[in-house]
Amino acid sequence: MIRVALDAMGGDLGPRIAFGGAIEILSRHQDVAITLYYSPCSGLVLPEPHERLSLVVCSDVIDANEEIVLSLFRRRQSTLYRALQSLVDGSADVVVTLGNTGAMVALARHLLGVLRPKLYPALIRELYSNPLRCLVDLGANVHCPPSMLVGFAELGAAYIEALSDEAPKVGLLNVGVESSKGSVVIRETNRLLSDRTWPSYLGYAEGTELFEGEKNVIVCDGMVGNAVLKASEGLLSFLMGKFKGLGGASSLFETFYQTERRHGACLVGVRGNLVKGHGCSDLPAMIGAIEYGVDIARADLCSAIAARIFD
Structure with missing residues (x-):
């Protein structure tokens, strides 16, 4: 039970x-x-x-x-x-x-x-479930040093392994994929993740990779993650409203909303x-x-x- x-x-x-x-x-x-x-x-x-x-x-x-x-x-x-x-x-x-x-x-x-000591809890959201893709953190932590972001990568990777048959492939959300871009915190996190054997780290991820591409764990601090999530959901709701009454397009958005999203986030x-x-x-x-x-x-x-x- x-x-x-x-x-x-x-x-x-x-x-x-x-x-x-x-x-x-x-x-x-x-x-x-x-x-x-x-x-x-x-x-x-x-x-x-x-x-x-x-x-x-x-x-x-x-x-x-x-x-x-x-x-x-x-x-x-x-x-x-x-x-x-x-x-x-x-x-x-x-x-x-x-x-x-x-x-x-x-x-x-x-x-x-x-x-584990110094492994900070994080909120994970499934962006969609098949194939499984996650965003972490969504607001449990706002001020995140590199060690905390590395912990989010571990938690996200373990989540993927626990709930799917896929291999976790981690990306670090950044303003670009070039090595020179990003804050000091982001660049140091990139260095730390690059030195690890697990989880598999594929480098920086831009915003366009949230919903497509090979990276299935996107890591960011809670301020960024919460803003990204709310903006994405707001856009989806906006588009559903705009296409309401247009038949096929409206049905497509409603199907995505109902079947490709879990409601809520998981605290891990x-x-x-x-x-x-x-x-x-x-x-x-x-x-x-x-x-x-x-x-x-x-x-x-x-x-x-x-x-x-x-x-």
Whole structure:
């Protein structure tokens, strides 16, 4: 049985999205059980009872705009804290949340611990799934020295190996492929990756290589990765809107959106499986995020990455 801990309070549209997503997932998967961590609010309608659905009432919610301060680690009755604690207790296989990214990363490091000292957790997003191609980091880390970027390359490569039959081929996102281009940090990262036997490093990647080419792990700092991701998704949504009603073109974009993207990102580098979905997720996106969580729990992604990192 795959046990999902779902933080129901993180999304912009409220817990009803999490409730609806949980019920849909349970109807699709007979080997999945879900625990919903929620806080009562006015007008909230609870889902119908289900033998594989548990409801846990929490007295606290960490809002999306809250800063990461010391008191965060004392808020043990928040929905996010209790969902993550279920990983520590061994009562869940994966946590899914639409909530505060910074709080999730901070609490995950605090409660779960990291796979290896000085290997910083990172958010990985699948740009598409067949063949598998990933972007890392997406915002878990903003100020990244070369050693941290090398760690992202390791985590991304281990992710590819765990979830596909492909060999990881790493590229470092830069403003050009010439050796003279890029910041001091980027050029030093390039030197460090070039000296390694694993993962296989193919050099600098320009923005055009995000969606095509032989590199299947694109590494960057979290500021750049988050901007790239949001711009790409914004463009896709814009084009879908422009082509709406034009038949074939609209269907093409909708097919890509629904079948070639997982909803959410995976936090790797901590001792547990975590999925972070968009705060603005609607019901289909919530379902997609939970599906993603079920997939990585089936693969026992955290253990697979740990085994490769320590190989």
